[in-house]
Amino acid sequence: MSTLAIETAGLVKTFGDNRAVDGIDLTVRAGTVYGVLGPNGAGKTTAVKMLATLLRPDGGEAHVFGHDVVREADAVRGLVSLTGQYASVDEDLTGLENLILLGRLTGHTKKAARDRAGQLLEAFGLTEAAGRQVKNYSGGMRRRIDIAASILNTPDLLFLDEPTTGLDPRSRNQVWDIVRAVVAHGTTVLLTTQYLDEADQLAARIAVIDKGKVIAEGTKGELKASVGAGSVHVRLREADQREEAARLLGAVLDAQIQLEPDPVALTARVGTDDGALNGRGAAEQASRALAELAHAGITVDNFALGQPSLDEVFLALTGADAGHSVPATDTQKHSQKDSQKEATA
Numbered sequence: 001m002s003t004l005a006i007e008t009a010g011l012v013k014t015f016g017d018n019r020a021v022d023g024i025d026l027t028v029r030a031g032t033v034y035g036v037l038g039p040n041g042a043g044k045t046t047a048v049k050m051l052a053t054l055l056r057p058d059g060g061e062a063h064v065f066g067h068d069v070v071r072e073a074d075a076v077r078g079l080v081s082l083t084g085q086y087a088s089v090d091e092d093l094t095g096l097e098n099l100i101l102l103g104r105l106t107g108h109t110k111k112a113a114r115d116r117a118g119q120l121l122e123a124f125g126l127t128e129a130a131g132r133q134v135k136n137y138s139g140g141m142r143r144r145i146d147i148a149a150s151i152l153n154t155p156d157l158l159f160l161d162e163p164t165t166g167l168d169p170r171s172r173n174q175v176w177d178i179v180r181a182v183v184a185h186g187t188t189v190l191l192t193t194q195y196l197d198e199a200d201q202l203a204a205r206i207a208v209i210d211k212g213k214v215i216a217e218g219t220k221g222e223l224k225a226s227v228g229a230g231s232v233h234v235r236l237r238e239a240d241q242r243e244e245a246a247r248l249l250g251a252v253l254d255a256q257i258q259l260e261p262d263p264v265a266l267t268a269r270v271g272t273d274d275g276a277l278n279g280r281g282a283a284e285q286a287s288r289a290l291a292e293l294a295h296a297g298i299t300v301d302n303f304a305l306g307q308p309s310l311d312e313v314f315l316a317l318t319g320a321d322a323g324h325s326v327p328a329t330d331t332q333k334h335s336q337k338d339s340q341k342e343a344t345a
């Protein structure tokens with residue numbers, strides 16, 4: 001079997017004049033978790049649907065374990081499983097009934113389907129809820145039954161389309177553990193997410209996509225390094241000293257300053273161009289900045305020097321906050337399409 005789980009070249013999908021996926025090249029090694037990170041409307045679900053043979057590409061090529069997704073769609077279908085953003089278990093059936101039904105549909109004997117369902121419910125912490133209708137499940141339970149359903153047959157490639165959107169932190173952690181367990185069994189996972197920390201937690205490599213295009217690709221470390229040397233995070237004792245602290249830090253570090261939602265916190269993002277925050281230079285600059293703040297009578301409670309977060313990576317790459325819409329000027333068309341989609345969905 002090919003060691004590449006996914007290989008695409010110039011993959012395109014258009015809806016009218018909207019190029020939802022606009023020439024995407026991806027290479028995903030078998031046995032890994034690959035993260036596709038992007039905001040609403042970036043084209044994540046559309047790309048996944050083409051790879052899962054649910055949508056036909058309008059251009060380019062895609063292979064799954066060496067099989068062409070159009071010409072060898074049946075072979076591809078035999079290898080993949082998709083947990084959709086809007087998942088497909090039957091609301092009126094219980095968790096147990098859903099898993100047994102899906103097991104029977106995919107060729108298990110009655111006994112095998114029942115055994116497998118029991119195992120999965122146990123593994124996913126759903127034994128108690130096995131006899132309850134899925135429509136009465138909480139969001140987290142629902143997401144777990146969706147994933148359980150999609151790994152009934154241990155696929156070679158599992159697509160997880162925003163598996164934790166809307167979940168509380170505890171449920172997100174449970175889903176992450178499940179993903180890790182699935183990968184440990186040899187399944188390749190393509191995970192789409194709007195959450196930078198999720199890609200950071202799970203994925204070996206990440207493609208950042210925006211408006212149908214890959215705008216960055218690499219390991220987490222590479223992505224972070226491509227954006228900047230790092231950030232200086234500062235927490236002050238007094239909120240009313242923040243403005244002055246921002247001015248001073250901006251000057252000393254020659255950095256862009258971001259005021260955090262927390263009124264005593266601010267972050268200085270330092271670019272690589274001048275190498276300002278590299279190696280020994282970083283520590284020196286940081287201590288100089290601290291000294292300046294002390295000199296100005298500004299009390300610092302906490303001071304940290306860090307690699308950029310993926311959130312900062314996204315901000316730097318797109319000029320927009322991750323997961324939120326990008327400035328109206330260049331994406332108006334995009335967001336109108338999005339609201340149309342929502343209105344007609």
Ligand SMILES: Nc1ncnc2c1ncn2[C@@H]1O[C@H](COP(=O)(O)OP(=O)(O)OP(=O)(O)O)[C@@H](O)[C@H]1O
Nearest residue numbers: 015020039040041042043044045046047337338341
């Ligand atoms: N069936 C469709 N018909 C018309 N336009 C579509 C269709 N599906 C998606 N689009 C458009 O394609 C673009 C990409 O949508 P897609 O659902 O792939 O984004 P996404 O990255 O999955 O976003 P989200 O994070 O909100 O799920 C959007 O502009 C969307 O409105």
Ligand SMILES: [Mg+2]
Nearest residue numbers: 044045046085
């Ligand atoms: Mg989507």
